[in-house]
Amino acid sequence: MNLTMRPDLIGYSLAAVCLAAASSCSSVAETPALPSVQVPAFPIALDGQVGEDFTVDVPVTGRYRLLLDLEASGPGTFWVEDYIGNPDGRTYDITGPLAVEEAGKRKFVVDGSPLQAGEHRMRMHGSGVAEAKSLKLELLREHQVTPLILEQSMAGDDPWEVVWADEFNGTGLPDQDKWTHDLGDWGWGNREPQYYTDGDSKNARQEDGVLIIEARPGDAARPWTSARLTTRGKVSFLYGRIEIRAKVPSMDGTWAAGWTLGDDYRDEVSWPYCGEIDIMEAVGHEIDDESGDGINHGSCHTRAFYFKQGNHISETIPVKSMQEDFHVYACEWDADQVRLYLDGVHYYTYDQKATPEAWPFDRAQNLILNLAMGGGMGGEIDPAASAEGAPPQRVIVDYIRVLDRK
Numbered sequence: 001m002n003l004t005m006r007p008d009l010i011g012y013s014l015a016a017v018c019l020a021a022a023s024s025c026s027s028v029a030e031t032p033a034l035p036s037v038q039v040p041a042f043p044i045a046l047d048g049q050v051g052e053d054f055t056v057d058v059p060v061t062g063r064y065r066l067l068l069d070l071e072a073s074g075p076g077t078f079w080v081e082d083y084i085g086n087p088d089g090r091t092y093d094i095t096g097p098l099a100v101e102e103a104g105k106r107k108f109v110v111d112g113s114p115l116q117a118g119e120h121r122m123r124m125h126g127s128g129v130a131e132a133k134s135l136k137l138e139l140l141r142e143h144q145v146t147p148l149i150l151e152q153s154m155a156g157d158d159p160w161e162v163v164w165a166d167e168f169n170g171t172g173l174p175d176q177d178k179w180t181h182d183l184g185d186w187g188w189g190n191r192e193p194q195y196y197t198d199g200d201s202k203n204a205r206q207e208d209g210v211l212i213i214e215a216r217p218g219d220a221a222r223p224w225t226s227a228r229l230t231t232r233g234k235v236s237f238l239y240g241r242i243e244i245r246a247k248v249p250s251m252d253g254t255w256a257a258g259w260t261l262g263d264d265y266r267d268e269v270s271w272p273y274c275g276e277i278d279i280m281e282a283v284g285h286e287i288d289d290e291s292g293d294g295i296n297h298g299s300c301h302t303r304a305f306y307f308k309q310g311n312h313i314s315e316t317i318p319v320k321s322m323q324e325d326f327h328v329y330a331c332e333w334d335a336d337q338v339r340l341y342l343d344g345v346h347y348y349t350y351d352q353k354a355t356p357e358a359w360p361f362d363r364a365q366n367l368i369l370n371l372a373m374g375g376g377m378g379g380e381i382d383p384a385a386s387a388e389g390a391p392p393q394r395v396i397v398d399y400i401r402v403l404d405r406k
């Protein structure tokens, strides 16, 4: 393993310490207001046919809250598209569907849309007749460059050695030295309905030696809450063996995942250029409720090969009793290949290296653990999941480890 401190971040920790010191004696110091943007192009008329374009100057790269005031003439569904006219022909939905049931005024609040600094051409879309009165963007959290990269040796024959791990032997919230929470409900690129909370132990906690990520039914504003943990902003990895020992839920609509995402990710336009490795990916509608038998999906997504253009390279492997029994979902990633394993059985290889668009895996990736609901892959959520007395929908992770060998 090699340690790399990013040269541009030397002094970063010191600055953070100074900020912390300033705020601790803060009877005089004030927390600076986070940037926000009131978009001047509004109001915008929507007639159910043609979306209107507008321009937003995003001040800093980070996650934003979008506040939209809308006056509708009747039922309809509205959403905001980013990167109009992008050259790769893709559609970037940064709000998910905003549904109006009847005529009247509505205020929508969407948290967490990741946006890069700079000028964005956006478009309002609507399936109904309405006037969008105003749109405001408020920075929730500035993007944090990951300060530490661990590079693993994959060359030798020695036994595997753990270089980084979370065994989840603590209690309460996940270890804040290892994880940050992605927050919000912007749809996560897949029109997923869950709100990912930040620092709520109901959705993510350590307990009895495991991490529990729990999706919970909520209210009309937040029909589901859950959690998505990432090592981004703390530590990321270049090569290595990654092991996730976990149980996943079988309820229809659940979508459990343990995966990596490239450090280059800033917002949806930087995906899948940044690369993604899906090590554990299981959806409830493919798991038998009685036996718990189902399948795991192993995939890599790159700009050359990814699911939205239908050519991603993916394999499935049957898994017994996924809900009741722990299984080890693993990845071995070196300079030439990404290989995936289920309980030690090799079932997947990605070795496309012809172009940088096919092989972003020479750059660091961070780890993510999450439980989504619905969306493109999770599918329709079983109403029984939110019924009174329904069993909790949980991903249970015994450990996640990164290993190398000399």
Ligand SMILES: [Ca+2]
Pocket (backbone or CB within 6 Å): 167, 168, 169, 209, 210, 397, 398, 399
């Ligand atoms: Ca454990």
